[in-house]
Amino acid sequence: MLGERNTEHSYKKRHPLSCWHEKAMSSTMIFFLRTIVLLLFSTSKFVSNFASLTPDLCHPDERDVLLQLKTEFKILKPNDDCITSYPKTESWGNSGTDYCNWDGVTCDIKSGMVIVLDLSCSCLYGPFKSNSSLFRLKHLRSLNLAYNNFNLSPIPAKFNNLILLETLNLSSSSLKGLIPREILQLTNLVSLDLSFCDSLSIENPPLFLRLLAQNLRNLRALDMSFVNISSEIPHEFSYMRSLRYLSLRSCYLVGEFPSSVFLIPNLQSIILYSNLNLRGELPVFQRNSSLQVLGISVSSFSGIIPESIGNLKHLVSLTLEISNFSGRIPSSLGELSNLSTLSLSRNHFRGEVPSSIGNLKQLISFDVPSNQLTGKFPSVLLNLTKLRGIDLSANQFTGFLPPNIGQLSKLESLVADDNYFTGAVPSSLYQISSLITISLARNQLSDLVDLNVFSSLKQLVILDLSGIPVSTSNITSDSDFSSNFGDLSLSGCNITEFPEFIRNQRNLNSLDMSKNSIKGHVPDWLWSLQELHNLDLSHNSLSGFDGSLKAVSGSKISMLDLRSNDFQGKIFIPSTSVTFLLASSNNFTGEIPLSLCSAQFSPTIIDLSNNNFHGSIPRCLGVDISFLEDLNLRNNSLTGSIPDMFKHAYELISFDVSHNRLEGKIPLSLTNCSALEVLNVQSNKINDTFPFQLSSLQKLQVLVLRSNKFHGMLYQSGGAWFGFPQLKIIDASHNDFFGTLPSDYFLNWTAVSSNEDKDTQAHYIGGSLGYGYYTSLVLMNKGVSMEMERILTIYTAIDFSGNRIHGQVPESIGLLKELHVLNLSRNAFTGHIPPSLANVTALESLDLSQNKLSGEIPPSLGDLSSLAWINVSHNQLQGSIPQGTQFQRQNCSSYEGNPGLYGPSLKDICGESTPPESEVPVSSEEEEKEETLSWMAAGLGFAPGVVLGFSIGYVVVRNKKRGTR
Ligand SMILES: *[C@@H]1O[C@H](CO)[C@@H](O)[C@H](O)[C@H]1NC(C)=O
Ligand SMILES: *[C@@H]1O[C@H](CO)[C@@H](O)[C@H](O)[C@H]1NC(C)=O
Ligand SMILES: *[C@@H]1O[C@H](CO)[C@@H](O)[C@H](O)[C@H]1NC(C)=O
Ligand SMILES: *[C@@H]1O[C@H](CO)[C@@H](O)[C@H](O)[C@H]1NC(C)=O
Numbered sequence: 001m002l003g004e005r006n007t008e009h010s011y012k013k014r015h016p017l018s019c020w021h022e023k024a025m026s027s028t029m030i031f032f033l034r035t036i037v038l039l040l041f042s043t044s045k046f047v048s049n050f051a052s053l054t055p056d057l058c059h060p061d062e063r064d065v066l067l068q069l070k071t072e073f074k075i076l077k078p079n080d081d082c083i084t085s086y087p088k089t090e091s092w093g094n095s096g097t098d099y100c101n102w103d104g105v106t107c108d109i110k111s112g113m114v115i116v117l118d119l120s121c122s123c124l125y126g127p128f129k130s131n132s133s134l135f136r137l138k139h140l141r142s143l144n145l146a147y148n149n150f151n152l153s154p155i156p157a158k159f160n161n162l163i164l165l166e167t168l169n170l171s172s173s174s175l176k177g178l179i180p181r182e183i184l185q186l187t188n189l190v191s192l193d194l195s196f197c198d199s200l201s202i203e204n205p206p207l208f209l210r211l212l213a214q215n216l217r218n219l220r221a222l223d224m225s226f227v228n229i230s231s232e233i234p235h236e237f238s239y240m241r242s243l244r245y246l247s248l249r250s251c252y253l254v255g256e257f258p259s260s261v262f263l264i265p266n267l268q269s270i271i272l273y274s275n276l277n278l279r280g281e282l283p284v285f286q287r288n289s290s291l292q293v294l295g296i297s298v299s300s301f302s303g304i305i306p307e308s309i310g311n312l313k314h315l316v317s318l319t320l321e322i323s324n325f326s327g328r329i330p331s332s333l334g335e336l337s338n339l340s341t342l343s344l345s346r347n348h349f350r351g352e353v354p355s356s357i358g359n360l361k362q363l364i365s366f367d368v369p370s371n372q373l374t375g376k377f378p379s380v381l382l383n384l385t386k387l388r389g390i391d392l393s394a395n396q397f398t399g400f401l402p403p404n405i406g407q408l409s410k411l412e413s414l415v416a417d418d419n420y421f422t423g424a425v426p427s428s429l430y431q432i433s434s435l436i437t438i439s440l441a442r443n444q445l446s447d448l449v450d451l452n453v454f455s456s457l458k459q460l461v462i463l464d465l466s467g468i469p470v471s472t473s474n475i476t477s478d479s480d481f482s483s484n485f486g487d488l489s490l491s492g493c494n495i496t497e498f499p500e501f502i503r504n505q506r507n508l509n510s511l512d513m514s515k516n517s518i519k520g521h522v523p524d525w526l527w528s529l530q531e532l533h534n535l536d537l538s539h540n541s542l543s544g545f546d547g548s549l550k551a552v553s554g555s556k557i558s559m560l561d562l563r564s565n566d567f568q569g570k571i572f573i574p575s576t577s578v579t580f581l582l583a584s585s586n587n588f589t590g591e592i593p594l595s596l597c598s599a600q601f602s603p604t605i606i607d608l609s610n611n612n613f614h615g616s617i618p619r620c621l622g623v624d625i626s627f628l629e630d631l632n633l634r635n636n637s638l639t640g641s642i643p644d645m646f647k648h649a650y651e652l653i654s655f656d657v658s659h660n661r662l663e664g665k666i667p668l669s670l671t672n673c674s675a676l677e678v679l680n681v682q683s684n685k686i687n688d689t690f691p692f693q694l695s696s697l698q699k700l701q702v703l704v705l706r707s708n709k710f711h712g713m714l715y716q717s718g719g720a721w722f723g724f725p726q727l728k729i730i731d732a733s734h735n736d737f738f739g740t741l742p743s744d745y746f747l748n749w750t751a752v753s754s755n756e757d758k759d760t761q762a763h764y765i766g767g768s769l770g771y772g773y774y775t776s777l778v779l780m781n782k783g784v785s786m787e788m789e790r791i792l793t794i795y796t797a798i799d800f801s802g803n804r805i806h807g808q809v810p811e812s813i814g815l816l817k818e819l820h821v822l823n824l825s826r827n828a829f830t831g832h833i834p835p836s837l838a839n840v841t842a843l844e845s846l847d848l849s850q851n852k853l854s855g856e857i858p859p860s861l862g863d864l865s866s867l868a869w870i871n872v873s874h875n876q877l878q879g880s881i882p883q884g885t886q887f888q889r890q891n892c893s894s895y896e897g898n899p900g901l902y903g904p905s906l907k908d909i910c911g912e913s914t915p916p917e918s919e920v921p922v923s924s925e926e927e928e929k930e931e932t933l934s935w936m937a938a939g940l941g942f943a944p945g946v947v948l949g950f951s952i953g954y955v956v957v958r959n960k961k962r963g964t965r
Helices: 003-008 025-041 046-054 059-071 157-159 181-185 205-215 235-237 258-263 307-311 331-335 356-358 379-383 427-429 453-456 501-506 522-529 619-624 668-672 692-696 811-815 835-839 859-863 904-910 924-941
Strands: 103-105 113-118 142-144 167-169 176-177 192-195 199-200 221-223 245-247 269-271 275-280 291-295 299-303 317-321 324-327 341-343 350-351 365-367 372-374 390-392 398-400 413-415 419-424 437-439 460-462 487-489 510-512 518-520 533-536 541-544 559-561 580-582 605-607 631-632 654-656 677-681 703-704 711-713 728-730 736-740 777-781 784-788 796-800 804-810 822-823 828-830 844-848 854-856 870-872 876-880 901-902
Touching: 103 205, 157 413, 181 205, 205 235, 291 904, 307 331, 331 356, 356 379, 372 901, 390 487, 427 453, 668 692, 728 777, 777 796, 777 822, 811 835
Parallel strands: 113 142, 142 167, 167 192, 176 199, 192 221, 221 245, 245 269, 269 291, 275 299, 291 317, 299 324, 317 341, 324 350, 341 365, 350 372, 365 390, 390 413, 398 419, 413 437, 437 460, 460 487, 487 510, 510 533, 518 541, 533 559, 559 580, 580 605, 605 631, 631 654, 654 677, 677 703, 703 728, 711 736, 728 796, 736 804, 796 822, 804 828, 822 844, 844 870, 854 876, 876 901
Antiparallel strands: 103 113, 777 784
């Protein structure tokens, strides 16, 4: 980077003159050497001084300082930091006393003082002492200590002793703590590198950065990557007119980046990767710009790529990834004739790729995945003979893949999944022998692909043809099919039989055969593929396993997905390495295999839901439970009690044993599950009191106790705080809870009172689980039972229906401003509907039916504009129904069984003819259809696989059932 700036004094790494009186040197030798030096440095300003070289240049002081410095650190060979690292100081003093000859040391040719110390990659280990003898080398101009290990000690403040320093490089040297303000006194600094130290930070960052910009005016290179700056970059940075290289990766920068910094005339590289909260826009670039590298990724930068980008004639690399850039790719981009790397991935670019891209003759990679680009495959790319990588995935490209794609003879990677390409995979593709990766998944490529054609691609490692009809029948076991896949995805390829050729794929690491129509048994040779780690066989019609059903030694399968097949009988777990076991929605019977307990690695996800497992939950699961994140045993025939096995389940996020025949109590050890977000024991025979002991679980968001034999109070008498600080969904319905709820009962239900999750991006409960795997739940909403395939963290519900709770509905209900669903039906509540309910502005579904509520419906409830579904039937309510449109839209049945209820609006809703006392809810078929449709619409965003692009809907309707229960 800065090679040029050192020419002034890096005369020669080991120049032989400074201690020459210690060596026998003839005068001819001296003359000879002088000649060389004069030749080498004839342009140097020091030339005139060589005439006065005297024989006493050696400074014993400097030598002693270096020898002292050597003793300050241990030598520890690092694993892999620099390829070239070796202990430079080890030889010091051994090879004579001429310290100017020592490794890494350079002296001033005139004074014999040490001016350059390059101890980068020197295996130094141990704390950097604040009084290190280093600080006595007062003539030092360049110090490089990069890639050593100073054992997380702080940067000594004494660096300000070395006032002549022009280069200071402490990169990757395990320093920690605050960067001393004294560094800013080094006004001669030309290059400052404090990058990759992981735990450096600065005090009063705004002031520090302003001083830096003001004091270090000569800086040409500044690298503070991975320094925790946590502040804005002040506009003063644009005053650093000497700056050529600026790198601020992962500095937790915030605020608006001053775009004038991009316009510093000599700036060649600017790298701002991974500053998620850094906002900014690209400026209007000037013609004289020197920029070669422009890198912004994982940021909040937005706006367009300006047309003036075409002024950056020297640009070699343009990386604008994972930010909020938008607009079209400007055609002026085609003027960047030196550009070799172009990455615009994961932004909001739209429109067509301009044909001027075809002028970028130096282009090596063209990466635009995850934008909204349209048009045909940009065939101008085929002119770019240096291209090694094309990534067009997750855009809206249409049309055919170009038949002459084979022209790109250097292409190593073609990634075009998730577009609308149609037709055939061009056969010329199979002639590009350099291809390593081909990924064409999920397009509309409908022409059958014969997998045998890939045989010619000897380098091919990654092949994803998901969604394209594939034939494997031409690959016979004795054919010379020689591709050696590492990662093969043939999901949804209309494959009906297990392809035999896979048997010989010795390097296969990941195999996805999901969503085909494969019948029969899983072949046992699969388990002898020793590199196979991930195996997805989900969504086929497989019915069993060949072979002995014994774990295969050497099998390394860690992700096994068998979901949604026709598997019968006992489950087979082929390896002791399985950490993700997904086997839901089959017909597995027998007991949960104990082999899960003796796994080599602790399981992370176990999903055996929707099968017919019986017996009890094996207690031994608790032995190695510390990595378990999800245990889903829903809808089996499990009996016995839930083992008290959660003592070490610190990572458990979701535990679902609903719809079994479990008895006993909620195990006490669940209180140790500090990560638990979801606990679902619905529809069992659990006979316990309310699990108040779990109320300290800081992350619990969903608690479903529905349809068990829970009893006792929902309120701890004397207990002041309900707890459950994150609880958003509580379903205690259809149990035997009784007693009253005090009027302040809903005080401190923090997660339902205020919406902290204001993020516009949707998050799912349990969303941190891997493999696109989410927590799902069946809940009642608007009198309809719904399966939510994923639960949005903004969804909130309280369902206490079907118990024996009496007394008043707590007035404090009005505090729950973010509550969406409230169901208190089928209890024995008395008194009035609390008027405070009008404060619950998020309320969408309210069921108070079948209680003994009296008085009138508070008219203010008529203002609840979100309230789409109301049921107050079968109470003793009186008076007029509120005027609001939401109330008038309801079915008659919502109000029936309240003889005292009247009002013009009730007549408006039901008409004269409808008898208000009717027992059976009447709803016209049309109305029902309409409701279904609107709920389907709300659920649309939640089709499996769709992750972004929804705002309101949060449910997928699975079962529709009118009425309560
Ligand atoms: C640095 O200070 C420590 C005591 O704090 C002392 O033992 C050591 O000798 C000093 N080193 C130098 C190089 O002065
Ligand atoms: C710091 O030193 C390392 C190792 O020698 C080098 O790779 C890096 O480029 C240097 N930093 C600067 C800003 O020159
Ligand atoms: C960075 O520094 C800020 C402010 O000093 C601090 O709040 C934050 O926790 C630090 N971040 C990391 C990852 O250390
Ligand atoms: C619950 O268990 C208790 C004994 O612990 C028993 O007396 C009671 O009958 C059980 N309740 C139900 C509904 O089974």
